[in-house]
Amino acid sequence: xxxxxxxxxxxxxxxxxxxxxxxxxxxxxxxxxxxxxxxxxxxxxxxxxxxxxxxxxxxxxxxxxxxxxxxxxxxxxxxxxxxxxxxxxxxxxxxxxxxxxxxxxxxxxxxxxxxxxxxxxxxxxxxxxxxxxxxxxxxxxxxxxxxxxxxxxxx
Numbered sequence: 001x002x003x004x005x006x007x008x009x010x011x012x013x014x015x016x017x018x019x020x021x022x023x024x025x026x027x028x029x030x031x032x033x034x035x036x037x038x039x040x041x042x043x044x045x046x047x048x049x050x051x052x053x054x055x056x057x058x059x060x061x062x063x064x065x066x067x068x069x070x071x072x073x074x075x076x077x078x079x080x081x082x083x084x085x086x087x088x089x090x091x092x093x094x095x096x097x098x099x100x101x102x103x104x105x106x107x108x109x110x111x112x113x114x115x116x117x118x119x120x121x122x123x124x125x126x127x128x129x130x131x132x133x134x135x136x137x138x139x140x141x142x143x144x145x146x147x148x149x150x151x152x153x154x155x
Contacts, residue, residue: 037064037084041077049081051088058094060085111135114143122147 008017037049037060049060063069064085070078089095095112105113115133122131136144136153144155 035084035088037081037088038073038077041074041081042072049085051084054092054094057085057088057092061089061094111138114138118143118145118147 009015010017034050034052036047037051038047040047042048049064050056051060064078064081073081115135118133118135119131122133123129131147133145133147136146138144142155144153146153
């Protein structure tokens with residue numbers, strides 16, 4: 001599928017400008033063998049939210065987190081749709097930017113964010129590009145982790 005563009009001419013200088021036009025990803029865009037986050041839960045039984053490319057997975061995540069789209073599902077169905085999208089995000093290495101459980105970040109999202117922050121701090125302290133950190137335990141204000149050789153615990 002090619003991305004549609006809109007062409008404009010600058011009124012001041014006459015320069016021709018082009019910009020990509022946002023297009024909603026739909027099931028019509030996806031090949032027949034694609035997995036969908038929604039296998040047909042809604043009354044029309046249509047599959048929704050294809051999970052075959054990074055762009056479509058990000059679009060699916062964006063759409064399912066809008067109230068008007070999420071409201072079309074029961075709680076269990078919504079959790080399954082979000083879970084399928086999250087699994088596809090993990091498989092493709094995409095970080096979620098929105099919480100999935102009652103509007104709150106999940107434990108794994110918090111742990112990932114804390115691990116990323118620890119690694120950034122360790123890179124700054126050591127000057128090394130590659131660092132290792134593992135969270136042993138944490139509360140809402142403190143974290144216990146291993147780093148470096150992994151023998152010592154730090155708080």
